[in-house]
Amino acid sequence: MAQLVKAKTEVACLIDDLRTNESQSVNQRSSLDSQLRKVLKSIQEKEVELMELEPEWDAARKKELHERQTWVMTQYNAFKDDTDSTT
Secondary structure: OHHHHHHHHHHHHHHHHHHHHHHHHHHHHHHHHHHHHHHHHHHHHHHHHHHHHHHHHHHHHHHHHHHHHHHHHHHHHHHHHHHHHHO
16 A cells, blocks of 8 residues: 555656646747747848848949949059050
């Protein structure tokens, strides 16, 4: 009879532990779900920011390319004029 009571007590303790673990798992999952929603929201906000910045960035890149080409042509023409005048 003592062994039966001991086994019943052990089973009751195991059930309590399982319930506690299940409760902790549910809380942890809820916390992780909340964090995931925050990360997804942040990603969406950053994607919107990127879409807003992309036209400005493209315009700046085009301007930079034009300026670079202008500078190269200026340097080329200056070099060409120097070599033409010395020959």
